[in-house]
Every structure is written in C-alpha cells, then in structure tokens.
Amino acid sequence: MASELATAFTDDHRVFTRGLSRILRALRRDDHATAVALAEELDRAVGPHIEFEEQVFYPILVESLGRDFVRQLYREHRIGQDAVGALIAHPRDKPLPASDRDRLIEQLETAMEHALSCGTLLSHVTSKDAAEQQRLLDRLEDIGRRGNRWTELPAGRGSASEPSGPPR
Numbered sequence: 001m002a003s004e005l006a007t008a009f010t011d012d013h014r015v016f017t018r019g020l021s022r023i024l025r026a027l028r029r030d031d032h033a034t035a036v037a038l039a040e041e042l043d044r045a046v047g048p049h050i051e052f053e054e055q056v057f058y059p060i061l062v063e064s065l066g067r068d069f070v071r072q073l074y075r076e077h078r079i080g081q082d083a084v085g086a087l088i089a090h091p092r093d094k095p096l097p098a099s100d101r102d103r104l105i106e107q108l109e110t111a112m113e114h115a116l117s118c119g120t121l122l123s124h125v126t127s128k129d130a131a132e133q134q135r136l137l138d139r140l141e142d143i144g145r146r147g148n149r150w151t152e153l154p155a156g157r158g159s160a161s162e163p164s165g166p167p168r
C-alpha cells in the first residue's frame with residue numbers, strides 16, 4: 001500500500017518533468033506548433049496530480065515545512081499554469097514573438113525546478129501509517145477520475161499576488 005501511493009506519485013512527477021522538458025526543447029528550437037500541442041497534452045496529463053497536491057498534499061506539508069514554504073509551492077504551480085495557459089491560447093499557425101518565448105521558457109524552467117524538488121517531498125506522506133496512505137491514494141484516484149486540466153484549477157489559490165489556499 002505504501003509503495004502504491006509512492007509509485008502513483010512518482011509516476012505522475014515523471015510525466016510532469018518529461019512533459020515540461022519536451023515543451024522547453026520545442027520552444028528553444030522555435031517549434032511553436034509542437035510546443036502548443038505538448039502544452040495541451042501536459043495540461044490534461046498533470047491536472048489531477050496538481051489538484052491532488054494543492055488540495056491534499058500541500059496542506060499536509062504545512063505542518064512540517066511551514067506556510068511560507070508551502071505558499072511558494074502554490075506560487076510555482078501558478079507560474080507553470082500561466083505559461084501552459086498562454087501557450088494553449090496562442091494560435092498554432094502564428095509565430096511566437098521572441099520576448100513571449102523567452103518569458104515562457106523562464107516560467108517553464110521555474111515549473112521544472114519545482115517539479116524536481118516537489119518530487120523529493122514525497123517522504124512527508126510515505127512516512128504516514130498505512131491507513132492514512134490508503135486514504136491519500138483514494139483521494140488521488142478520486143481526483144484523477146474527475147480529470148480536471150491544470151488550467152481549469154482555480155488560479156486564485158495560492159496565487160503570487162494573493163495567497164488564499166489551504167496554507168493560510
């Protein structure tokens with residue numbers, strides 16, 4: 001049971017970091033159409049994982065890591081969400097201005113650093129007892145069934161300007 005939660009969580013993070021690095025590669029070679037297609041894919045693929053982190057996992061982290069630390073995690077999600085949303089909104093057949101591209105690369109690099117460090121926080125839940133881990137796994141699966149996209153999640157929660165999520 002313990003490993004089931006850990007496996008699900010780690011698999012999700014792999015999808016997240018791989019997706020981000022593929023989008024970054026496409027943007028760096030100015031392949032805008034591919035970057036948009038990959039952003040649409042990532043938006044769907046990681047929505048439930050991000051939602052689980054924000055609703056279930058991050059509030060748990062507040063106990064051990066404190067509000068400021070966790071607020072920053074929410075902010076980093078918003079930065080990635082903004083970038084993915086902006087890419088998806090951009091028409092595929094129109095070139096991306098260099099300044100927009102550079103900004104998106106910067107935002108996605110922040111999201112990438114986040115995804116890499118966020119994956120290491122897993123021990124905060126895998127150290128919990130089996131029943132609690134099963135409860136968390138059930139929540140992860142419930143949220144997965146809802147299948148919300150990343151860009152559908154409320155942008156206000158833990159946003160850079162007005163942190164308002166569970167860490168408050």
Ligand SMILES: [Fe+2]
Nearest residue numbers: 053073114118
């Ligand atoms: Fe995260």
